[in-house]
Amino acid sequence: MVLQCEKPVSVWGWANEGDEVSVTFADQKVTTSTVKDGAWSVTLKPMQSSMESRPLRIASGDQTIVIHDVMVGEIWHASGQSNMAMTVRSMSQHLDVVKTDIAAAELPMLRFCRINEAESPEPRSDLRKQAAWTVCSPETVSGFSGVAFYFAKRLQSELGIPIGIIDSSRGGTPIEPFIPRAAFGTHPTLKQELELGDRGDLEGIWKLPGGVRARDANWLPGRLFHARIAPLRRFAVRGAIWYQGESNCGVQEDPRHYQYKMRALVQGWRHALQNDALPVYFVQLPGSGAGEGWPYLREQQRLANDMPNTGMVVTVDIDGEGIHPPNKIDVGHRLALWALAKDFGKSVAFSGPMFDRQVIEGTNVILRFRHADHGLMVADKHGLSVPHETPEEELGHFELTDGVNGWQPATAKIQGNRVVVSNPDVLSPIAVRYAYSVTPENCNLYSRDGLPASPFCSRPDLLSYDPKLPE
Known part of the structure; x- marks a missing residue:
């Protein structure tokens, strides 16, 4: 098994009421006595990770339980x-x-x-x-x-x-x-x-x-x-x-x-x-x-x-x-x-673009994203391959609404770490949504770190759902 490193480690169990129990692992030995219902618990001090295979021993009276091949990680x-x-x-x-x-x-x-x-x-x-x-x-x-x-x-x-x-x-x-x-x-x-x-x-x-x-x-x-x-x-x-x-x-x-x-x-x-x-x-x-x-x-x-x-x-x-x-x-x-x-301090990109806020300028809606510091790109991913940039393709799955005429397909263009969304027939847009469909195919908005943008709606209050409940 594995024990958690760098944290106190609890070991617990049950024995006869009043019995003494000792737990030994690595350079630690902790002894306790059971309480009224026979329960016992000890805490091992935090340990560094170790690939060394060691036994964990629990002893009480003439009985010893040994768990072999214990690592810390x-x-x-x-x-x-x-x-x-x-x-x-x-x-x-x-x-x-x-x-x-x-x-x-x-x-x-x-x-x-x-x-x-x-x-x-x-x-x-x-x-x-x-x-x-x-x-x-x-x-x-x-x-x-x-x-x-x-x-x-x-x-x-x-x-x-x-x-x-x-x-x-x-x-x-x-x-x-x-x-x-x-x-x-x-x-x-x-x-x-x-x-x-x-x-x-x-x-x-x-x-x-x-x-x-x-x-x-x-x-x-x-x-x-x-x-x-x-x-x-x-x-x-x-x-x-x-x-x-x-x-x-x-x-x-x-x-x-x-x-x-x-x-x-x-x-x-x-x-x-x-x-x-x-x-x-x-x-x-x-x-x-x-x-x-x-x-x-x-x-x-x-x-x-x-x-x-x-x-x-x-x-x-x-x-x-x-x-x-x-x-x-x-x-x-x-x-x-x-x-x-x-959790481990590695310098790696960990999230694709997440919608942050929108700014409405006339008929355009400008979208800003978190986790897009290195910029955005249009990209395709096939199978297990990493996404590859496809600048000749258009962004898909963007829609606009004016709050009156429902959601309309929209054109979306990347400008650095922003996306500008528009539709000439939507003169007073109030919200954008992306990839809001049952099975959206070829969702192609990515960060330049190669991670996909999340589907989102800039005004979640405009979304509704009416499930077909039993009569």
């Missing part, structure tokens, strides 16, 4: 739904390069722990089934999350230290079951979802404006957090990566208020893991396999991107078909860029 939670759960094996069925990566995956400094617990109505203090850590090798890597593998592989190659991934994702689930109960008080919709969930009123949650189609108990508020995260809340980690949203904007599912759900997830995890600055980097939904609610949810994800110590990876430019585009290589690498820049 960086640990990240990886969670969400099926696009996070999608395995390296599944990727390899579509991408030949992944088969090559599998054969070369003798990477003993990467270790993965899969948490696969069933839902729980209350937070659990321990996992019901023993979790196992798996060392990365050509024989084991196929079962790992593809996003998490390429994220971890990039970090390990850049940092040269052990990387551990705890994967708690579950396919087909909305965000609600991963949000701690305490965080459901942060927004009226969340409060109502919690109340209805406690009454087992699945149809009520579905009909609620901004609610979700809860199919069974695995979809209810807090249920997967209780089972998969709460038992590990004392285990020190560096941060979290998150890929989810499809089940909050699918068939007859209402994407409204998702930004507040995302905020509740981040705040809830930070409180539960006792780290108010926990980095959380998340993936905006791609352009393939989309349903009618996806454009609205992408915008909701963008609006949640202003939380401190968070970052959003844009994937609307990544080729693929269906709801599970196989190119998780770029997704993992783009997540790693956020961590490398923000």
Whole structure:
């Protein structure tokens, strides 16, 4: 396994009441006694990262438990739904390069722990089934999350230290079951979802404006957090990566208020893991396999991107078909860029252009962006290749509105780190939106660092969504 470096490390368990327990690792030995219910906990002092394989020993009376091959490095939670759960094996069925990566995956400094617990109505203090850590090798890597593998592989190659991934994702689930109960008080919709969930009123949650189609108990508020995260809340980690949203904007599912759900997830995890600055980097939904609610949810994800110590990876430019585009290589690498820049001090570009503000000058709307200091470009990305500049092509997917006649296609031109948008038939524009469609193809606005611009609407208050709810 891997222990988190540079942070106090909790080690805990249960023994007979009144017993003495000692924990030994590296040059540290800590002794404690159990409390009334037999629980015990010790804290190891912060340690530097180390590739040295060492044993962790826990002893009480005549019993000793030894965990072998323990390294010290960086640990990240990886969670969400099926696009996070999608395995390296599944990727390899579509991408030949992944088969090559599998054969070369003798990477003993990467270790993965899969948490696969069933839902729980209350937070659990321990996992019901023993979790196992798996060392990365050509024989084991196929079962790992593809996003998490390429994220971890990039970090390990850049940092040269052990990387551990705890994967708690579950396919087909909305965000609600991963949000701690305490965080459901942060927004009226969340409060109502919690109340209805406690009454087992699945149809009520579905009909609620901004609610979700809860199919069974695995979809209810807090249920997967209780089972998969709460038992590990004392285990020190560096941060979290998150890929989810499809089940909050699918068939007859209402994407409204998702930004507040995302905020509740981040705040809830930070409180539960006792780290108010926990980095959380998340993936905006791609352009393939989309349903009618996806454009609205992408915008909701963008609006949640202003939380401190968070970052959003844009994937609307990544080729693929269906709801599970196989190119998780770029997704993992783009997540790693956020961590490398923000958590490990690397001088790398980590975000594509993010809409900042608009200025209206007559019939033109001038857009300014964050993360565009080196300028903007028109570019195409094909497959796994890096985007290449195509200055002869026009920017696509820009629309204007005057607030009266709906959204109209518009011409957009780059001027340095700005974009000027116009349409001669829209004489009094008030807003611009970009790539706001179910499956926008060839989204070609990039920073000169080669990262794509996020879909956006300069006036989110002008967007509306009317889901087809059950009668």
